[in-house]
Every structure is written in structure tokens, then in C-alpha cells.
Amino acid sequence: MDFTPTEEQEAARQLAARIFGDLATHERLTTVGTDTDPELWKALCSAGLLGAVEEIGLLGLVLLAEEQGRTTAQVPLVACGVYGVLTVARHGTDEQRARLLPGLRAGTTVVTGAFPADGRISAGEDGLLTGTVDRVPWLRDATHVLVPDQERALWLVATTEASVVPVELTAPWAAGRLVLDGAAGERIGGAEPSAAGETEARAGACADVLAAARIAFAGLQAGVCAGSLARAVAYTSVREQFGRPLATRQAVQSRAADAHMDTEAIRVTAYEAAWRHDHDLPSAGHALTAAWWASEAGKRVVHTGQHLHGGAGADLGHPVHRHFLWGRQLDAYLGCGTEVLAELGDMIANGDPS
Incomplete structure (x- = not known):
């Protein structure tokens, strides 16, 4: 297994990072409030990023999701990418692909x-x-x-x-x-x-979409956690207590190190599951593994990010609080760790090879 992005995947990731960095700033997100940012959505689609998901696959979408998560940009990129572009491209008929994909690429169909x-x-x-x-x-x-x-x-x-x-x-x-x-x-x-075979194929398509969605949203959680941790590192590096930056203290370093390892675990399990999915290998169990790490470890990371900011982290208007909210929402959306683990346990107990 080689999770190194292809040239196309890396180019898409860099382009997404630049657009999110320019348009999903804290000031802009504060102005947008709880709404979706239509200008940002238009910029992403005009740059061809949503359409690129057809070519860069689920692993490419995970890379884009990471960049969205770093800034908690309020656009339906992951949802439309996995439930729209990838589903139609992978499971739609020729007629459905010809009719639906142009609107999905342009962002007019969401x-x-x-x-x-x-x-x-x-x-x-x-x-x-x-x-x-x-x-x-x-x-x-x-x-x-x-x-x-x-x-x-x-x-x-x-x-x-x-x-x-x-x-x-x-x-x-x-x-x-x-x-x-x-x-x-x-x-x-x-x-x-x-025929019965066709019915089984339809059920397989449904399971495939659910697995892909778990992987894509786990990738989003990896970005949310990376963004939260980056903010905590920057804050503790300049915030002084008793004449020393907080980052020089062993307890702070230990919390940050644990958060970094958790974030890497989310990332690597999402990458592996996406890689397997793109190569048509059994991936349902790997998707559940990625979802479990994203749920359980993600929750720990965003709590750490907020905690390392001290009282500032409790400010509802602080950027790190947005990461906290996204991390907790992704925990709930992915099914919470105990539910995901129970499903994975049932799969293993029943001898499911996926």
C-alpha cells in the first residue's frame, strides 16, 4: 500500500488549501455566521475541485476534506463529493452520469x-x-x-x-x-x-456508499483535529506563565504530543480505507476503523485544543471553539465510538471478510 498522493491529488489538495486559506478566514467565518458561504462554494467549483473528485477518487476527496477541516469552512464539499459525485460516477447508469455529473461538477446540483x-x-x-x-x-x-x-x-x-x-x-x-x-x-x-443478483448488487452499492461516507468524514475530522492542534501549538508558544511560554512545560508538551498521535491515527486509517476503496478492495471494516478513530480520538483532540487555550478556549467567538464544535459534531455523525465499535465487532464475529 502506498498512500503517497498522485500528482493530480496533490495538486488538488494544494489548490484547495490555497482557496480555503484565502476565503475561510476566522473573520469571514464570523461574518457568515451559521450559513453556508456561497462565494467560497462558487470558488471551489469554478476551480474544478468538485469535478476533480471523479479522477482523484476517494483518497483525493479525503485530502480535500482535510483542508476543509483545517479551516472549518462552511461548504457542503464532503457531502456533495461522496453522496453526489462519487456515488453517481461509481453506481449510476451511463445516462445518469451524463445527465447529473455536469451539474455536480459546476456546483449547481448539490x-x-x-x-x-x-x-x-x-x-x-x-x-x-x-x-x-x-x-x-x-x-x-x-x-x-x-x-x-x-x-x-x-x-x-x-x-x-x-x-x-x-x-x-x-x-x-x-x-x-x-x-x-x-x-x-x-x-x-x-x-x-x-433478479436476486441485481438486488444484492444494489445492497452492495448502498454499503459501498456508507463506507465511503464514513471514510470521507473521517478525513474531515483529521483536518479539524490538525487545525485545532495547530492553533493550540501557536497559542502555547507565545502565551507565557511565570516568565516562560506554556509550550516549554512538560504537561503541555505531553498533551500536545498525545493529540498529534491521535490526529495521525485518524489520518492514516482514513488514508488506508480510502486507498482500499479506490482499488476495489474490501474496505467496510477499514471504514469502521477510520470512523472509530475519528470519533474517539477526534473527541480527545478537540478537547485538548480547547483546554490548552485555557480560558480563551471557552470563548464562543474564539477560532478554536469552532474546531471543538465540529469535532463533537463529527463524533456524533459518525455514530459515536461505542456504536461504531459494536458494529465492527459484529462484523468480525460474523466472519465478514470486508
Whole structure:
């Protein structure tokens, strides 16, 4: 396994870092408030970064997610990349790819995902969808939402077909409550499966999307943690106590070192899972491993970042507090460590090779 980015992946990462660095500043994020930044979204799409996900794959998206996490930039990049671009490119029909991908590349079509929905969406014999998912990230920005039905088929639903009730999460992710009441949807991969093998393939596609989403959001957590730790290191290097910078004290160094190791663990498990996914190797277990590290270790890192800022870290307007909120939100979104670990344990106990 070689996780070294390709030239294309590294170029995309550097471009994303430059755009996020220029436009996702603390001052700008403060001005944007809890809303999504439309100018930043336009800049990312105009630069071709969303469209590039088709070529740079899931590992490339993880690299972009890291850069977004470092600045906690408020755009639906990860959600649209994994639930939109990668899903359509990997599982859509030729006709769906030709019709949907241009809008996804341009950012005019924004897709988020109601994952995991845990069987809460059902499809009737007429193909109409019914059900509710309480918290869907970036739903208020989306033109479409990807949902799995009880049979684990994937459906793309226009948000005009759904009721979207705004929901406030820990992090400002423009979330909403999705209510489908006889909504028309488009089945990703084509019409109703006619054979058992096709039904299994659809269920496999659903599992594949869930694994990819866990990996991509774990990459986002790696960036959130790296950004939080960088702020803590910068602060403790200049903040003096009893005539010495805080960074010279062993207790501070130990906390920072532990946070660095946790961040690296999140990063490397996300990279490995993404690499395996891109090479069509079994990756569900690796996705759960990455999600567990992102949930458990991520929580520790953002707490450390805030703690090392002392009283300043408790200021709701301080940049490090935003990382704290994102880290806790990602912990919840990924399923919390105990839930993820239980699922991974069941997979191992059942002898699942993935």
C-alpha cells in the first residue's frame, strides 16, 4: 500500500488549501455566521475541485476534506463529493452520469445524503418514497438528497419533493429534517432489479456508499483535529506563565504530543480505507476503523485544543471553539465510538471478510 498522493491529488489538495486559506478566514467565518458561504462554494467549483473528485477518487476527496477541516469552512464539499459525485460516477447508469455529473461538477446540483437512515425510508410499489430522517447535514443547501430504502436501494430525491425542516446541530452544517410523504425518486443504477443478483448488487452499492461516507468524514475530522492542534501549538508558544511560554512545560508538551498521535491515527486509517476503496478492495471494516478513530480520538483532540487555550478556549467567538464544535459534531455523525465499535465487532464475529 502506498498512500503517497498522485500528482493530480496533490495538486488538488494544494489548490484547495490555497482557496480555503484565502476565503475561510476566522473573520469571514464570523461574518457568515451559521450559513453556508456561497462565494467560497462558487470558488471551489469554478476551480474544478468538485469535478476533480471523479479522477482523484476517494483518497483525493479525503485530502480535500482535510483542508476543509483545517479551516472549518462552511461548504457542503464532503457531502456533495461522496453522496453526489462519487456515488453517481461509481453506481449510476451511463445516462445518469451524463445527465447529473455536469451539474455536480459546476456546483449547481448539490447532493447530500440521509445516511445512515436505518430502514426509515420505504419505497412503495409505485416507486414513491415515504419516511423521515431527523438530521441530514447540508440539507438546506441541497438540490437533491440520496436516501437508502428498506431494501437498501439508493434513491436520489429532489428536495422540492420533500419537506425540509431546518435543524440546528452542534456545528453549523445547514442541516434539516427530511420528511418524505409519497415523494418521487430516481433509483441510482436504473430500474427495479429483476433478479436476486441485481438486488444484492444494489445492497452492495448502498454499503459501498456508507463506507465511503464514513471514510470521507473521517478525513474531515483529521483536518479539524490538525487545525485545532495547530492553533493550540501557536497559542502555547507565545502565551507565557511565570516568565516562560506554556509550550516549554512538560504537561503541555505531553498533551500536545498525545493529540498529534491521535490526529495521525485518524489520518492514516482514513488514508488506508480510502486507498482500499479506490482499488476495489474490501474496505467496510477499514471504514469502521477510520470512523472509530475519528470519533474517539477526534473527541480527545478537540478537547485538548480547547483546554490548552485555557480560558480563551471557552470563548464562543474564539477560532478554536469552532474546531471543538465540529469535532463533537463529527463524533456524533459518525455514530459515536461505542456504536461504531459494536458494529465492527459484529462484523468480525460474523466472519465478514470486508
